[in-house]
Amino acid sequence: MSDKDTALRQQAMSEIFTHETTVSGDPYRLTFHHMPPVGLMNDPNGLIQWKGEYHLFYQWMPFKPDHGEKFWGHYISKDLVHWKHEGIALAPSEWYDKDGCYSGSAVSHEDTLYLFYTGNVFNDKGDQEEYQCVAISTDGVHFEKKGPVIHVPNGYTGDFRDPKVWKKEHKWYMVVGAKNQKAQGKVLMYESDDLLQWEFLGPIAGSNENRLGDFGYMWECPDMFELDGTDILLVSPQGLQPDGMKYNNTYQTGYFAGELSFTEPSLEHGAFVELDRGFEFYAPQTFIDDKGRRIMFGWMGVPEQMEQSHPTVNSKWIHCLTVPRVLEWNGEQIIQYPVPELEEMREAVLLHSEITIENDQKAIRGIEGRPIELQIDFEQLDDQFAIELFHYISFSYTKRDGTLTLSRPHLEDKSQTEFRRTVLKEELKKLHILIDTSSIEIFVNGGKEVFTSRMFPQPEDEDILFTSLGETTFSIEQWKLSGYV
């Protein structure tokens, strides 16, 4: 390890130590979501189950609640519920990653854990250069950097990052997010026999590829995998304009479903589908665990979206991840639900069956507070139904047109309300809601639609109110939760 590496690690550890009480005293600190020990957290990286443990790395700026020269922080768990912060996996110490060890992935090969990440550099002229780099470990905690293994191919720009590696039969493949010299976002594919020598195969999808037309200037964090025989490209394109209910966050995340050809590498795919409808969701990554499940974590944030108006910056930290979610293909679309292991967090339970509300707003005895989990099953719903949480955020459904709406005070201008909407293609049957101190994840009808958002209500406000226009009859189950992150 270089002297610079050692020094950066010491500085980061002392930053954690200096601000520990400030961060842990923040009423908005999360209980069952990953957050940074100090500073800024963004993308989940290097997800893998390795030698019986789940490893979760993340983009981390320890020195300020803002973006900058990223480290890879590291969490480990045996069960996806109880997590230990393992400290620093990678620090931006070398010429090829001096301005950030950016996002990437992990694979296991011959008992060795390989991390693929992007070395980010701003050169003397201030131009961005990005390299795909490798670091290896035999104990899963200490990583030895091996330097760049891929340089930007001809025709592409310095925006060239976020390698995701996987194995198919006897070969290794990698997808990388890129911007070409015409400012078109692309996903590039590589192949390798040994994880160190990589051959460039070409773009498999992107703006102006495969009949897509203009679709953003940069595609970040690609992830390519199979779900029940369908090939899925998960990606975060930048540069899409709002289009009615779609694309209202600064940047989007979604997927293309189709078929990946390896002979002439290209993805034949259908339309882009946003994976989440809430205010904060970006740069997710997936991995497959030993039960064969495709599990995803996302970043509960969006780049350049009102970051400095989050109140937690006053307590020296910002952002968190989503809970781990299982992804499945139901023949038509991806559905998402929290990994069942999270049920271990459930404490006191409360069940009310057959609650009827008619043209009224009501509280329900005992349904309150945070962190909690709610499960609502609708028996009858005439017209409109809404839940208002902590006098801050509300979620509503209008049966007539199927509209689901999430609204909250605008983060910058609190006199305004901001909305995110989508249309549910079937009637509302079920809501499954995970509520932490400052976040909400709403799974609609078994995860056909999901709304993920941060929320910053008055910390002591515990009220949850239910409103119905016409008559709504439902059962509701609530668990108080204990988080172990």
Ligand code: FRU
């Ligand atoms: C996505 C992203 C990645 C990049 C990382 C840097 O949020 O911009 O493209 O690798 O964050 O932190």
